[in-house]
Amino acid sequence: MTERVGVVGGGIVGIALARLLTGRGDDVTIFEKESHLAQHQTGHNSGVVHAGLYYKPGSLKATLCASGRVKIREFCEEKRLPYREVGKLVVAVDASELAALAEIERRSIENRVPDLARIDDIVRLREIEPHTAGVAAVHSPRTAAVDYSTITEAMAQDVRAAGGRILLSHEVTGMAEENGRVRVTTPVFDDVFDRVIVCAGLHSDAVARFVGADPAPKILPFRGEYWEMTPESASLVRGMIYPVPDPRFPFLGVHFTRGVYDAVHVGPNAVPALSREGYRWLRISARDTWESLSWPGAWPLAKQHWRMGVDEISGSLIKPLYYRKARRFLPELKISDLSHRAAAGVRAQAWGRAGELIDDFAVDQVGAVTLLRNAPSPAATSSIAIAEYVAEHYLAPTPRSRLHRR
Numbered sequence: 305m306t307e308r309v310g311v312v313g314g315g316i317v318g319i320a321l322a323r324l325l326t327g328r329g330d331d332v333t334i335f336e337k338e339s340h341l342a343q344h345q346t347g348h349n350s351g352v353v354h355a356g357l358y359y360k361p362g363s364l365k366a367t368l369c370a371s372g373r374v375k376i377r378e379f380c381e382e383k384r385l386p387y388r389e390v391g392k393l394v395v396a397v398d399a400s401e402l403a404a405l406a407e408i409e410r411r412s413i414e415n416r417v418p419d420l421a422r423i424d425d426i427v428r429l430r431e432i433e434p435h436t437a438g439v440a441a442v443h444s445p446r447t448a449a450v451d452y453s454t455i456t457e458a459m460a461q462d463v464r465a466a467g468g469r470i471l472l473s474h475e476v477t478g479m480a481e482e483n484g485r486v487r488v489t490t491p492v493f494d495d496v497f498d499r500v501i502v503c504a505g506l507h508s509d510a511v512a513r514f515v516g517a518d519p520a521p522k523i524l525p526f527r528g529e530y531w532e533m534t535p536e537s538a539s540l541v542r543g544m545i546y547p548v549p550d551p552r553f554p555f556l557g558v559h560f561t562r563g564v565y566d567a568v569h570v571g572p573n574a575v576p577a578l579s580r581e582g583y584r585w586l587r588i589s590a591r592d593t594w595e596s597l598s599w600p601g602a603w604p605l606a607k608q609h610w611r612m613g614v615d616e617i618s619g620s621l622i623k624p625l626y627y628r629k630a631r632r633f634l635p636e637l638k639i640s641d642l643s644h645r646a647a648a649g650v651r652a653q654a655w656g657r658a659g660e661l662i663d664d665f666a667v668d669q670v671g672a673v674t675l676l677r678n679a680p681s682p683a684a685t686s687s688i689a690i691a692e693y694v695a696e697h698y699l700a701p702t703p704r705s706r707l708h709r710r
């Protein structure tokens with residue numbers, strides 16, 4: 305039987321889900337509050353198709369990133385969209401980083417990252433990235449660069465072609481249960497659906513409140529700022545060069561990324577944003593800031609990570625500090641090589657009540673509403689696989705009540 309399905313959010317995850325559901329014959333309506341698709345995380349990211357190096361083996365991130373990478377590559381091939389396997393090197397700059405590098409290598413092997421190689425030989429390191437400095441590295445040649453906005457638009461074309469409706473400039477302002485179905489309200493629209501799926505990124509906790517879902521996890525927005533390298537200095541970087549990440553944080557550390565259109569970006573850092581859509585320091589929302597500060601988990605989080613916070617904020621405000629971090633593994637880099645700030649992104653990272661990081665993808669079910677509560681990186685890479693996972697586990701013809709978090 306054809307189901308009437310509402311999807312809240314026109315980022316890559318919402319559109320991938322809508323594409324799958326229209327493909328199986330459902331009657332799908334997408335609500336997106338902006339006037340274009342992919343205006344938030346999907347259109348403001350590093351454009352990396354991750355190969356699955358970092359994620360806890362067995363987690364949703366690990367499994368859906370691995371299958372999602374292949375599906376995104378096939379989708380790009382089918383639609384003739386650019387997909388460049390520029391490869392990625394994770395570099396240990398000194399001996400103190402070797403243990404963390406070994407853990408990444410171990411996870412990568414368990415996650416079956418294709419063609420992964422450990423590099424202990426400086427000559428080999430320099431063959432891959434001639435200008436980098438380090439004592440060891442892991443190399444993932446299958447890590448690729450794409451344009452997630454273009455991919456989302458191509459998926460949306462499939463949705464429209466299959467009869468799906470995409471309602472832009474339609475912010476969902478309310479949802480209510482009605483005889484086992486769901487009434488969705490926007491300022492200009494009101495209708496009832498058999499089921500609704502919420503993929504609202506930075507607003508996923510706020511939209512979850514409409515249906516009385518648990519306020520946890522809470523989204524605390526973290527801005528990631530980039531610098532673009534001058535075209536002359538971009539030749540210092542062939543593919544992607546990453547530091548060994550600090551295992552205590554969910555973010556990967558400032559890295560160099562050669563994008564699908566050849567520009568090289570440095571970043572992103574991770575600074576607390578003062579608004580859910582705080583793309584600049586001066587974009588402040590009193591409401592969002594108050595919500596973040598009054599979240600019980602915010603204080604243990606701040607207490608635990610204040611040093612890192614001060615460091616990231618200083619680097620955001622003072623270019624030489626940002627530059628110093630980047631130069632650690634690219635010693636020839638000059639400060640003038642960082643030509644201008646590129647568009648920043650804001651990450652929707654979910655945290656628990658005690659300030660604990662919700663690391664894995666997380667989904668809640670409330671009646672006929674399925675809520676994606678945590679879809680941070682690598683959710684763009686994993687988007688098609690996330691859609692398949694959600695459809696299989698949560699969108700069976702008879703709604704099941706289920707909560708899945710790892």
Ligand SMILES: Cc1cc2nc3c(=O)[nH]c(=O)nc-3n(C[C@H](O)[C@H](O)[C@H](O)COP(=O)(O)OP(=O)(O)OC[C@H]3O[C@@H](n4cnc5c(N)ncnc54)[C@H](O)[C@@H]3O)c2cc1C
Nearest residue numbers: 313315316317337345346349350352476505528649683685
């Ligand atoms: C700086 C940065 C770098 C990243 N780098 C990578 C990377 O290299 N590779 C990777 O795989 N991932 C990366 N990510 C993560 C990736 O971008 C996200 O995981 C992914 O885009 C999430 O997609 P989404 O559709 O869930 O969210 P979004 O793209 O944020 O979409 C959510 C949509 O919901 C809409 N919405 C919200 N509330 C409402 C409402 N009430 N009514 C209607 N619409 C609403 C929003 O307007 C938005 O368009 C990065 C993220 C950031 C911020």
